[in-house]
Amino acid sequence: MKQRVPQIILSVTAVLLIISAFIARPEDGNAPYVQRMLAFADQEFATWFSILTVFAFLLGGLNLVATHLVKIRDRGPDRYYSLVTLVSFVIVLVVGMAKLGGPPGLQGDVTAPGSWLSTVFDAVLSPLHATLYSLLAFYIASASYRAFRARSLESTLLLASALVVLLGRIPAGRYLTAWIPEPVAFLRVEELSLWILRVPNTAGQRALMIGIALGVIALAVRMIAGLEKDPRSGGDGS
Amino acid sequence: MSGWLAPGTWNVALVGAFVCALIGFSVLRARRGATVSVRALPPLLALDRAVADAVAAGRPVYFVAGSQDLDNMQTVAALAVLRPLARKVAEAGGRLFVPTNRSLVMDNAREICRLAYADAGRADLWRDDWVAYISDDHLGFVARVDGLIARERPGLCVLMGFFASESLLLAEGGHQVGAVQIAGTASAVQLPFLVASCDHVLLGEELFAAAASLEGDAARLGSLRGQDLCKLAAAVCLVAGSLVVTVADVTGAAPWTFLRDAFLNVFRAG
Amino acid sequence: MIHRYDRLASRLESLDRRWIFLVLAAVVVVSLLTGVSTPDRATSVVQPIYDRIENLPAGAPILLSLDYSPSSAPELEPMADALTQHALLTGHPICYMSLYPTGNNMISRVEERVIAREFPQAAPGRDWVSLGFQVGGEMLINSLRDSLTARYPTDVAGRPLRQIAALRGVRGLADFGLIVSLSAGQPGLKEWILYAGDVLDVPLAGGCTGVGAPQFFPYYPLQILGLMSALKGAAEYEGALARGHPEFVAANQQATRGMGPQSAAHLVIVAFILLGNAGLLLRRLARRRTP
Numbered sequence: 001m002k003q004r005v006p007q008i009i010l011s012v013t014a015v016l017l018i019i020s021a022f023i024a025r026p027e028d029g030n031a032p033y034v035q036r037m038l039a040f041a042d043q044e045f046a047t048w049f050s051i052l053t054v055f056a057f058l059l060g061g062l063n064l065v066a067t068h069l070v071k072i073r074d075r076g077p078d079r080y081y082s083l084v085t086l087v088s089f090v091i092v093l094v095v096g097m098a099k100l101g102g103p104p105g106l107q108g109d110v111t112a113p114g115s116w117l118s119t120v121f122d123a124v125l126s127p128l129h130a131t132l133y134s135l136l137a138f139y140i141a142s143a144s145y146r147a148f149r150a151r152s153l154e155s156t157l158l159l160a161s162a163l164v165v166l167l168g169r170i171p172a173g174r175y176l177t178a179w180i181p182e183p184v185a186f187l188r189v190e191e192l193s194l195w196i197l198r199v200p201n202t203a204g205q206r207a208l209m210i211g212i213a214l215g216v217i218a219l220a221v222r223m224i225a226g227l228e229k230d231p232r233s234g235g236d237g238s
Numbered sequence: 239m240s241g242w243l244a245p246g247t248w249n250v251a252l253v254g255a256f257v258c259a260l261i262g263f264s265v266l267r268a269r270r271g272a273t274v275s276v277r278a279l280p281p282l283l284a285l286d287r288a289v290a291d292a293v294a295a296g297r298p299v300y301f302v303a304g305s306q307d308l309d310n311m312q313t314v315a316a317l318a319v320l321r322p323l324a325r326k327v328a329e330a331g332g333r334l335f336v337p338t339n340r341s342l343v344m345d346n347a348r349e350i351c352r353l354a355y356a357d358a359g360r361a362d363l364w365r366d367d368w369v370a371y372i373s374d375d376h377l378g379f380v381a382r383v384d385g386l387i388a389r390e391r392p393g394l395c396v397l398m399g400f401f402a403s404e405s406l407l408l409a410e411g412g413h414q415v416g417a418v419q420i421a422g423t424a425s426a427v428q429l430p431f432l433v434a435s436c437d438h439v440l441l442g443e444e445l446f447a448a449a450a451s452l453e454g455d456a457a458r459l460g461s462l463r464g465q466d467l468c469k470l471a472a473a474v475c476l477v478a479g480s481l482v483v484t485v486a487d488v489t490g491a492a493p494w495t496f497l498r499d500a501f502l503n504v505f506r507a508g
Numbered sequence: 509m510i511h512r513y514d515r516l517a518s519r520l521e522s523l524d525r526r527w528i529f530l531v532l533a534a535v536v537v538v539s540l541l542t543g544v545s546t547p548d549r550a551t552s553v554v555q556p557i558y559d560r561i562e563n564l565p566a567g568a569p570i571l572l573s574l575d576y577s578p579s580s581a582p583e584l585e586p587m588a589d590a591l592t593q594h595a596l597l598t599g600h601p602i603c604y605m606s607l608y609p610t611g612n613n614m615i616s617r618v619e620e621r622v623i624a625r626e627f628p629q630a631a632p633g634r635d636w637v638s639l640g641f642q643v644g645g646e647m648l649i650n651s652l653r654d655s656l657t658a659r660y661p662t663d664v665a666g667r668p669l670r671q672i673a674a675l676r677g678v679r680g681l682a683d684f685g686l687i688v689s690l691s692a693g694q695p696g697l698k699e700w701i702l703y704a705g706d707v708l709d710v711p712l713a714g715g716c717t718g719v720g721a722p723q724f725f726p727y728y729p730l731q732i733l734g735l736m737s738a739l740k741g742a743a744e745y746e747g748a749l750a751r752g753h754p755e756f757v758a759a760n761q762q763a764t765r766g767m768g769p770q771s772a773a774h775l776v777i778v779a780f781i782l783l784g785n786a787g788l789l790l791r792r793l794a795r796r797r798t799p
Binding site: 021022023024025035056057059060061063064067070078081128129132133135136139140142143144146147205208209210211212214215216217218219220221222223225227228229 | 241242243244245247248250251254257258261262265269307311314315318340341342344345367370371372373374377378380381385389403406407410424426429431433434435441442443445446447453455457458461462464465468469472
């Protein structure tokens, strides 16, 4: 029973949502009841989903607090990180919930310019995000250096494509091949770069997308039909 | 009935129904005993050795189930891989850390690992805080996980599921501490980064085949066969469609133009 | 001699990555300080977005979904700025929304940086409106198809949508003249294509990070009319805007300015890739000469 009820909810909801995606939205209240019900499902499930998501945030927040409180209590080696995490968590939570510095009331925009949360966002979160994301440039550089080696025909093709795209995406690349005459302008590096992205890349992406989409559909069919083994169930896996 | 169908969706419904029917039929056949063989996936073959080496070196194993919630099929596929992995780690007597960035994923992952350790007879070894919620924010998540990897120096990092920019940040973190890295994602744009930084990678749809390859139950194997049949059908349609459109455009003859229009109607985008 | 080649080859092939980091950082900082940049011209993938806005019927509203967080703002924010400038210059009201939790702040930043500074005469509610972030991703888009008020009864300032002049005549997504998603990942442009562009008869365009670009080219030009990818895409749009509206050339051209450091970084990466391959070549030569 404990497993059957969630499975029934999953199957019914999924089938309703799939069917409703193909059903025309009724123009007026005279449409058949089933059609109106399906349109309702299509429209309202999103709202229910939003409400449920809030509870998921709550679960995550509670776990975060519990985990770090335990670490501080046990005086583990990471307890100072845990303390910083908890203090930051409480500050942002209080600042946001109390809508400090911003328009008050339920309708007040919690992120309005001038609000404390907006300041936390601009002064703390934004630079932290930018810093972490900018690390990508360094990691991409070192990963490219390691990966792009002309060891075989395939890897040489990959290397050549990478160089063309890298140069084609910057103005310097454009100047590098600007001397190529107009009748054969397609040989200019920016044109070659665009061609690589639009033709071979698109072909590869489409092939990948077809395979991935089929994988997703197959998993969904198994889940809806209740044939996907619940990984949380015990047993030997057979 | 035509008033019921949303405009412009009949072709998607038709192709979708065909795909679902073919997959459903293959699953049924497999459940009735038809044999389906699946080729071994090299990244999964490397898993046993990597787990054994990590545990022998006294280093933990890290598993990241992507950066999306349970409504993403890649996360579901990743969790299906977690179960056999957790069992392997438990049998070897190792520690498995699963940092998550969605609370529902944490809840599921914790239950999966606890049961896998119990199945392997090592319930005594398992600790619930090995599966932890870090942050919904993907960069906050990466910062914490990279920090943990740098301090704990895992011997094996398994990155499965949907990844965005965090893929390279995580993979380079593991690379830096010399961990064996096995990844799998159906996020096509992240594949190049994982291929560059990891030792073994499940490419695209292989992620969805991983659980079938590891545990091999009839429904999963059957649906794999269904996927292959659908791909075959897609390839036939691609070749036939290209020929029909080319011939119709060159000759302009009526039967070909009719066929061309039919093809373009069924496979039109949007 | 052969040993020397071998040593040099192995050095070139296995440089400590900290050297790469150091050189990259130095080159980017220098090029940021010198501020060298060159204007770009729009390619055939970016130009259709510009043309679409130019040719929209007078007063047709544009929906701009800022689906990114501060991390990818350096790549996507210049696009939001340029699109905002273009829309306000041509008299099209803009409706901002976001599928990302940090979206409200990203919208506020565009309002402060572009609208408040460069269009002081523009009025909220008449020339632009911010609906802000709502949770749901693709389900949110799906429920906005027929009616914006289904999930956004008011804008972020609490004004009922019915009273907002910028949205006069807009019931659902199909009533916008153009929808643009500036997308850092998921949910983003792909969800807009699947749940809005493909289902409704509404023109859709996008902007994405450099990493995400290959994923979206298969949708161009049938499912999206144009695509701005990364800073280069934004710089191309700024180039088109500068040519079409020369009175605006001096204004906020952050993408064009950013292309200088980006060019330098690309050249450094190319140089290191060539260095690694030079090592490989040297090793092969050394082995060939080994008796």
